[in-house]
Amino acid sequence: MNKTQYRQVSIVIPLIFVALIMALNMRQSHAAIKNMSNTPTSTPILTAFEQQIAEKMSLDIRYFCADIAGKSSVPTSKHCRKAVTKLPDELAQLITSSNVGGIVLFAENVQEITQVVNLTHDIQQAAIKSIQGKPLIISMDQEGGRVARFTKMTGFAGNMAIGASYAQHGTDFATQVNTVIATELQALGINNNYAPVVDVNTNVANPVINTRSFGESAGQVAKLGVSAVNAIQAQGVMATLKHFPGHGDTHVDSHLGLPRVDHDRATIDRVDLAPFSWAIKHSKPAMIMTAHIQYPVLDNSIFVSKQGEKLIRPATMSRKILTDLLRKEMAFDGIIATDALDMAGVTHFFTDVEAVVETFIAGADLAVMPFKVRTPEDINNFYTFIKNVAKALTMRIAQGDYQLVEFEESIARLKHYKQQYIAINNSSITQQVVAAKAIIANEKHIQTEQALADAAVTLLKNKQVLPLNIQQVKKIHFIVANKQELAALTYATQRALVKVLPTHTVNNIIMSDFIATYATSPEQQRSTLLNHADIVIATVDIKTASLVDLGGMDDLTPSYGSAAQKQLKLSYATLLKQQLTFAGQLNIPTIVIAKGSPFLINEYRQLAGAVLLNFDDRIYKNEHNQAISPGFNASMAVVFDVSKALGKLPVSVKE
Structure with missing residues (x-):
């Protein structure tokens, strides 16, 4: 093949992928329209590809301010502080019509046992009415210690307390604590815990990890992390190792800025990556969460921010780190989820659409909190956002930056783990509430909490x-x-x-x-x-x-x-x-x-x-x-x- 022919082929093949995507959308659009026949006429119809884009997103529903007599109750979504404790009709319709892949709950959403059971039930009922007809991922940060969203659950003293108990008790408390946490989450209808943290805390000035870490020994963190993963997943809840490739040696909070780790590769392998590697080899973690953090030794490529700055690409947007390192070299076959995409480590440098497209191309399966939905106007804008992501991703496929087969494999991964861990509870709501009340913070669980405090x-x-x-x-x-x-x-x-x-x-x-x-x-x-x-x-x-x-x-x-x-x-x-x-x-x-x-x-x-x-x-x-x-x-x-x-x-x- 001569150079002219090669150039022609290199242009034609990506265009074929774009044509295939468009054809797929056209073939399935009638089914989508039929499925949404009960949706309001103002609800945009998403193509099959756009629905798959939404399936790779997890939204928080922390606050929502509905229209009052056709007028928004708040000036903008930034001003909305009405906690969602009961699923509004507007959000239920969004879950059904968009085919969104997950929901993240916060402290504002989880106030009482009966209320939480009803909320998760309603979320899943909306999800099974979507085109995929399956329940979705409901996630929450319930690490224990300083990060525990539902205060009515058994609280525990946190990972560093478990680390302090290690000399006397080994991995016993990592297992006991996470078994209790997962059992209680499962009873509430929450099927994904954003835990355990397996960052090795080697920086005394670390504001975001600190006591959330099991400690400074990579070997000890690895063993405790595996025990935590196994305990959580034994109760039918997906565990999430975080924050890859390691947030332990930072002094910047990634909620507020973009941290950087300047370890050499030997240190990265021996310390930062060690707990993740050990967990992948000795357990089967359903999910690993990325960190909005720069690791120049792993990827020193440069991106241009939305302000025009030239910066090192963060791990969440790094194909070298998520695909080449985590997926291929470390052989992780679970879900790669991003840390929250509304954090300053992302929003200061990328637009909403850029952030999602970049992390998908990097290799993430699930974009967590990529778009705030706080008002009915935000719902309409979310559909536009999905379409813009689909359009931008299609263009990047055409340019050869990403392959359609990778996208399809990502969707298949999500479906596999949903099928493995998520099922609709066929018991009545009353039965579910009674069961949850018998489990949440029961006497045995409280005794375990006190036992950890005594040991630590x-x-x-x-x-x-x-x-x-x-x-x-x-x-x-x-x-x-x-x-x-x-x-x-x-x-x-x-x-x-x-x-x-x-x-x-x-x-x-x-x-x-x-x-x-x-x-x-x-x-x-x-x-x-x-x-x-x-x-x-x-x-x-x-x-x-x-x-x-x-x-x-x-x-x-x-x-x-x-x-x-x-x-x-x-x-x-x-x-x-x-x-x-x-x-x-x-x-x-x-x-x-x-x-x-x-x-x-x-x-x-x-x-x-x-x-x-x-x-x-x-x-x-x-x-x-x-x-x-x-x-x-x-x-x-x-x-x-x-x-x-x-x-x-x-x-x-x-x-």
Whole structure:
């Protein structure tokens, strides 16, 4: 074949692919129209190819503001903050007519057990009316710890707590915790958990991963990750390893910017990729989620952003990383899902259509949260968006950047995993609700939550303070940030004391408190501590703020990270350090019970006589309306020598 003939063929073959797509659309358009005969006349008709495009998208339905008397109730979709707890007719119709592949639920969507069961049921009923006639993927972030969307579920202390339990318990708690989480999700009708996080946390300044990681040892993270995947999927829920190729060594939150990892290839293989490689070899994860993160050693190709900047291509849009590395070299045959495409690591650099097209070409099967639907106008715009993505992707196929067969394989993968994990529950709604209520946060699950807290509590410092000589303790003074913490800490203290002292002795112990919220002056703080306390016990929350804790980009309001918020946290830190200093001057023993990141504890470690770390703890109300903190329970048991602190810090912390 001469050069002229080669050029002719290279032009003709892509055009044939475009013609095939158009022909496929034409052949199936009548079926699509027939299927949507009950849709409003204003609903655009999508071609078969466009419906397949939608099948490769997962939307969040966090908020929706319907029309009121034909007029939108909000100026724009950005102003809509009406939580979707019951599926509106407009969104049900969208699910049916668009053939969208998945729905992502947030805290606003999941408020009560009965409500969640009804919501997921209605979503699936809308899905089976679509042209594919099958239920869709319903996803949620329920990692445990700092990322847990449904607070009525069993909470758990998070991955770093599981990492802290590893020395004594191996992978036991990774299995137990994720079995409980998946069992509860399945009972609610949620079939995909965006967990576990298998990022190896090697950066002390990491704001978005931090205690969500099992630790800094790639081998330990890998083993715990596989156990988590197997436990989740054994309960019929798809697990999601994240964030590929590794978000552990970053100091930028990808919700707010574009992080970059400059590891060499040997380090990437040994650390960042190791948990993913191990999981692919030793389990069969249904899904892996990409990271909006630059890895120049893996792909140093340049793209031009929508502002005209030349930047290194992020992993989510990298064919070298998703197809060549993950799909081919690492032999992953599950679903590749993107992290949320509304994050600043994407939206600052790509238009909505570009982001989806680029990630599909890179090798992603599922574009997560590519378009916000908040109003009826957004629904109409979403159909246009689908058509624009289909048009742009068709052009890229014609140019040879992507092959139609890859698209078809991606659709087949999605269908395979949906068929494997997703089925319609044929029980009545009433039966489903009864079953869910018997499962969600039941006594056995709560015991598992407390068992993890007990196993994970870690003693970071003990200057001859612990265990206390309780016979000499007549007055305990608490320093807390708010009333809820005081209630939970008081409950935990009494729970521990009655195990080692007679009831009448416990009743005679005086418990005073200083609640920072009600402080009026430093003099008041000093006079409170001067009141001859035998022991001072303080609590502090030392988490690094990230939008992932709240939900995502919809939480990026003027108040997020505001000066007022920072000042509130700074004020308590200042007050706490002052009181610890005062106690030290009076030679009163002090114990700090910390919740959150071990990387931020040093300033309190220097001032306190003893420091106990609970990682990501929670406070909830029990059936008696008492404030319960599993972490405080575990800590106070150590303080009063009911049990030992056996947790081992899974990360290195410099003093």
